[in-house]
Amino acid sequence: xxxxxxxxxxxxxxxxxxxxxxxxxxxxxxxxxxxxxxxxxxxxxxxxxxxxxxxxxxxxxxxxxxxxxxxxxxxxxxxxxxxxxxxxxxxxxxxxxxxxxxxxxxxxxxxxxxxxxxxxxxxxxxxxxxxxxxxxxxxxxxxxxxxxxxxxxxxxxxxxxxxxxxxxxxxxxxxxxxxxxxxxxxxxxxxxxxxxxxxxxxxxxxxxxxxxxxxxxxxxxxxxxxxxxxxxxxxxxxxxxxxxxxxxxxxxxxxxxxxxxxxxxxxxxxxxxxxxxxxxxxxxxxxxxxxxxxxxxxxxxxxxxxxxxxxxxxxxxxxxxxxxxxxxxxxxxxxxx
Amino acid sequence: xxxxxxxxxxxxxxxxxxxxxxxxxxxxxxxxxxxxxxxxxxxxxxxxxxxxxxxxxxxxxxxxxxxxxxxxxxxxxxxxxxxxxxxxxxxxxxxxxxxxxxxxxxxxxxxxxxxxxxxxxxxxxxxxxxxxxxxxxxxxxxxxxxxxxxxxxxxxxxxxxxxxxxxxxxxxxxxxxxxxxxxxxxxxxxxxxxxxxxxxxxxxxxxxxxxxxxxxxxxxxxxxxxxxxxxxxxxxxxxxxxxxxxxxxxxxxxxxxxxxxxxxxxxxxxxxxxxxxxxxxxxxxxxxxx
Amino acid sequence: xxxxxxxxxxxxxxxxxxxxxxxxxxxxxxxxxxxxxxxxxxxxxxxxxxxxxxxxxxxxxxxxxxxxxxxxxxxxxxxxxxxxxxxxxxxxxxxxxxxxxxxxxxxxxxxxxxxxxxxxxxxxxxxxxxxxxxxxxxxxxxxxxxxxxxxxxxxxxxxxxxxxxxxxxxxxxxxxxxxxxxxxxxxxxxxxxxxxxxxxxxxxxxxxxxxxxxxxxxxxxxxxxxxxxxxxxxxxxxxxxxxxxxxxxxxxxxxxxxxxxxxxxxxxxxxxxxxxxxxxxxxxxxxxxxxxxxxxxxxxxxxxxxxxxxxxxxxxxxxxxxxxxxxxxxx
Numbered sequence: 001x002x003x004x005x006x007x008x009x010x011x012x013x014x015x016x017x018x019x020x021x022x023x024x025x026x027x028x029x030x031x032x033x034x035x036x037x038x039x040x041x042x043x044x045x046x047x048x049x050x051x052x053x054x055x056x057x058x059x060x061x062x063x064x065x066x067x068x069x070x071x072x073x074x075x076x077x078x079x080x081x082x083x084x085x086x087x088x089x090x091x092x093x094x095x096x097x098x099x100x101x102x103x104x105x106x107x108x109x110x111x112x113x114x115x116x117x118x119x120x121x122x123x124x125x126x127x128x129x130x131x132x133x134x135x136x137x138x139x140x141x142x143x144x145x146x147x148x149x150x151x152x153x154x155x156x157x158x159x160x161x162x163x164x165x166x167x168x169x170x171x172x173x174x175x176x177x178x179x180x181x182x183x184x185x186x187x188x189x190x191x192x193x194x195x196x197x198x199x200x201x202x203x204x205x206x207x208x209x210x211x212x213x214x215x216x217x218x219x220x221x222x223x224x225x226x227x228x229x230x231x232x233x234x235x236x237x238x239x240x241x242x243x244x245x246x247x248x249x250x251x252x253x254x255x256x257x258x259x260x261x262x263x264x265x266x267x268x269x270x271x272x273x274x275x276x277x278x279x280x281x282x283x284x285x286x287x288x289x290x291x292x293x294x295x296x297x298x299x300x301x302x303x304x305x306x307x308x309x310x311x312x313x314x315x316x317x318x319x320x321x322x323x324x325x326x327x328x329x330x331x332x333x334x335x336x337x
Numbered sequence: 338x339x340x341x342x343x344x345x346x347x348x349x350x351x352x353x354x355x356x357x358x359x360x361x362x363x364x365x366x367x368x369x370x371x372x373x374x375x376x377x378x379x380x381x382x383x384x385x386x387x388x389x390x391x392x393x394x395x396x397x398x399x400x401x402x403x404x405x406x407x408x409x410x411x412x413x414x415x416x417x418x419x420x421x422x423x424x425x426x427x428x429x430x431x432x433x434x435x436x437x438x439x440x441x442x443x444x445x446x447x448x449x450x451x452x453x454x455x456x457x458x459x460x461x462x463x464x465x466x467x468x469x470x471x472x473x474x475x476x477x478x479x480x481x482x483x484x485x486x487x488x489x490x491x492x493x494x495x496x497x498x499x500x501x502x503x504x505x506x507x508x509x510x511x512x513x514x515x516x517x518x519x520x521x522x523x524x525x526x527x528x529x530x531x532x533x534x535x536x537x538x539x540x541x542x543x544x545x546x547x548x549x550x551x552x553x554x555x556x557x558x559x560x561x562x563x564x565x566x567x568x569x570x571x572x573x574x575x576x577x578x579x580x581x582x583x584x585x586x587x588x589x590x591x592x593x594x595x596x597x598x599x600x601x602x603x604x605x606x607x608x609x610x611x612x613x614x615x616x617x618x619x620x621x622x623x624x625x626x627x
Numbered sequence: 628x629x630x631x632x633x634x635x636x637x638x639x640x641x642x643x644x645x646x647x648x649x650x651x652x653x654x655x656x657x658x659x660x661x662x663x664x665x666x667x668x669x670x671x672x673x674x675x676x677x678x679x680x681x682x683x684x685x686x687x688x689x690x691x692x693x694x695x696x697x698x699x700x701x702x703x704x705x706x707x708x709x710x711x712x713x714x715x716x717x718x719x720x721x722x723x724x725x726x727x728x729x730x731x732x733x734x735x736x737x738x739x740x741x742x743x744x745x746x747x748x749x750x751x752x753x754x755x756x757x758x759x760x761x762x763x764x765x766x767x768x769x770x771x772x773x774x775x776x777x778x779x780x781x782x783x784x785x786x787x788x789x790x791x792x793x794x795x796x797x798x799x800x801x802x803x804x805x806x807x808x809x810x811x812x813x814x815x816x817x818x819x820x821x822x823x824x825x826x827x828x829x830x831x832x833x834x835x836x837x838x839x840x841x842x843x844x845x846x847x848x849x850x851x852x853x854x855x856x857x858x859x860x861x862x863x864x865x866x867x868x869x870x871x872x873x874x875x876x877x878x879x880x881x882x883x884x885x886x887x888x889x890x891x892x893x894x895x896x897x898x899x900x901x902x903x904x905x906x907x908x909x910x911x912x913x914x915x916x917x918x919x920x921x922x923x924x925x926x927x928x929x930x931x932x933x934x935x936x937x938x939x940x941x942x943x944x945x946x947x948x949x950x951x952x953x954x955x956x957x958x
Contacts, residue, residue: 224890
């Protein structure tokens with residue numbers, strides 16, 4: 001393996017499209033849900049990229065497709081300069097040492113019938129990470145890394161609290177020494193104080209091991225704190241991306257702005273300011289034509305109802321897919337935020 | 338470093354033992370079934386006569402101190418024939434169900450886990466087999482291949498396989514989308530390892546329940562085949578064969594058909610007790626009482 | 628807040644039988660709920676907020692649970708009230724909504740009829756009148772095209788719309804108190820923001836009090852007039868909402884606020900609270916936060932600190948021997 005370049009793409013998705021067949025009602029025509037509709041994104045070496053949006057926006061599908069846990073219908077996936085879109089299963093299994101995932105519900109992602117030791121040892125064995133006799137020492141080391149006592153090894157997942165289980169999930173991902181971890185709502189199910197502990201752990205690992213993360217979350221606060229850049233998705237499409245501070249302080253896309261305004265903030269004055277949040281996410285089975293967001297958008301015009309907006313460069317590392325952006329220009333930003 | 342707690346199989350055994358001893362229904366079933374197994378194993382010691390020994394002076398004898406359950410139309414001792422008949426029933430039943438369990442569970446997990454054309458193929462084959470009642474299917478196979486022990490086992494196994502495919506496939510499909518099976522893929526485990534180490538141990542209990550219930554059916558089917566003359570060839574004693582012979586003299590010697598029927602009843606009853614008990618014990622709390 | 632409290636909880640302790648011994652899940656809960664007031668109970672999982680809420684409706688009791696102390700609804704004692712009396716209060720005087728609206732809806736009955744049923748049961752009016760009222764409430768909680776959707780079934784609605792229906796059902800009998808147990812937790816933020824705004828409007832327009840249970844301080848900031856912060860079965864701090872966020876005094880409240888990554892500003896360091904919430908069986912005799920508290924002294928381990936003003940304004944009470952000093956309120 002070549003040593004990672006200081007910057008440059010590590011995991012890239014180009015024009016990814018993924019559809020699922022919707023469960024059919026009797027007699028209804030075959031319907032397809034566009035979970036990903038021409039999605040392109042890049043996680044750079046040692047970068048933490050946030051992926052935000054509401055349920056059903058395709059952020060989780062994006063994460064799993066990039067890891068090829070789901071196969072894209074179209075588009076390509078590159079990892080460390082190599083096209084892995086069609087990598088054969090054998091090669092893919094080897095690549096999985098470098099690409100890991102942690103799940104939202106650590107309990108569901110651990111085999112309930114295996115002790116922590118068995119869970120971790122199995123991964124070490126399968127990938128021949130270390131000689132067999134070193135496995136117990138390795139497991140102890142992993143537990144220590146994620147802040148669990150050595151006594152945890154002999155226990156089953158159900159004997160742990162939510163935060164501890166997430167630590168086990170993280171230890172399992174780390175056991176193969178990955179370069180990139182997809183964290184799929186990894187702290188969403190945890191209480192605030194535990195969430196902070198896990199974020200602290202993930203941040204420490206990022207520093208020590210030079211990890212990259214694709215951090216999928218619906219919590220804008222967590223994304224702003226933990227990520228460098230973020231991508232906002234709505235109904236299978238990316239609507240905006242950019243560095244977190246700029247993205248959330250001065251959103252360019254009306255949807256990002258709505259999401260930002262709706263996000264709870266522990267400040268009574270701000271939290272009660274009149275917000276313009278309306279409507280619901282339409283059914284992904286019949287997304288609106290043109291810009292998917294136009295039915296809820298306070299600024300929508302004729303073109304928004306007809307044409308899909310192209311992704312435009314807004315400078316400062318920001319991209320936005322909104323017809324109104326160019327017309328609003330730089331002054332428009334002020335009126336947006 | 339604390340020692341990892343036992344092997345997966347050992348744990349399953351301990352769990353089953355815990356459940357078995359906690360539930361009176363299962364206990365009763367197991368005791369009854371073990372009794373039948375003991376009878377089959379120690380048949381030569383238990384039988385009072387040679388089951389093939391004919392005594393033409395003692396034909397159609399009523400139960401007596403010499404012949405506890407009477408004699409048949411060839412003067413053979415019915416008690417001894419039932420005792421030896423247990424061997425045939427159990428050997429055929431157990432072999433058939435074990436074969437069906439191994440093959441069926443494997444196919445079921447395979448088709449559930451892999452999906453796609455494998456699933457289609459296995460699914461269609463299963464549906465075709467399921468369309469025939471197991472007795473008819475067994476009948477066709479035996480009629481085609483001829484009635485030998487091996488063919489009987491094959492016939493009953495074939496009729497039972499789809500049941501195991503079905504019972505293994507459904508939970509596998511549900512598990513496949515569970516995060517920890519997804520995690521196995523993400524960790525680069527091969528499909529075979531994932532299926533054997535992570536899927537199978539989690540659906541074991543359901544398969545086991547199915548096995549006990551279908552063992553009862555297999556024994557019934559074997560007896561039915563023997564009854565219509567497609568069983569193991571006479572003069573080997575089989576329960577189904579004995580009922581058939583008894584039927585010829587049903588008007589004069591009722592017990593000829595009744596005693597072997599009772600034997601079948603006991604075995605089927607015992608197995609159903611175990612199966613139902615296990616199902617009740619395992620079903621609702623599969624995940625919780627780990 | 629003016630007027631006599633509609634609800635007054637004093638010394639409430641709920642005990643559960645765990646492994647043969649009675650364990651107190653909550654201890655000495657005291658609070659009043661004024662007319663038209665929204666009080667938020669906030670805390671992490673296992674802090675006893677939902678148990679407190681359930682005991683207000685008299686839903687706890689029977690074999691495995693024991694409720695001690697006093698819960699008075701407009702002067703009437705709820706603890707120990709016979710079931711037949713409680714039934715007259717539930718739904719009509721005190722209504723409740725939950726996190727998962729599907730559990731509160733009958734899946735095989737059109738939603739409009741469910742709302743109408745609740746109305747006719749409690750108010751005893753005619754079918755036609757119940758329907759008119761039900762439609763009125765559906766419109767009031769902003770269900771689009773309410774008349775067309777009157778005959779739709781729960782599964783035909785989105786999660787947010789279902790929660791609106793449940794709210795309409797709860798409102799239909801014009802209760803004096805609404806108990807809301809994490810009603811927006813399962814919803815997306817844009818839906819949550821709308822539901823919170825509607826609950827605020829409804830409370831104001833219908834002159835209703837609300838006890839709002841949540842784990843999110845962000846949601847508290849958006850909905851509450853007053854806040855009670857709970858930890859391990861106790862209220863550790865209670866204060867008007869602005870006061871609590873501007874000048875928290877209990878170390879746990881302070882730690883919680885510092886553990887939230889905020890979207891509205893740069894968070895340089897997030898301070899995690901070390902350790903974890905103790906299980907019921909591990910509750911000590913002193914302050915339950917002491918093992919995780921940076922300011923804990925030996926005195927804290929000995930006796931549970933009382934909820935008191937401790938030098939601050941009377942409305943802002945804190946259960947801590949070493950509370951943060953009273954500060955000038957920041958802007």
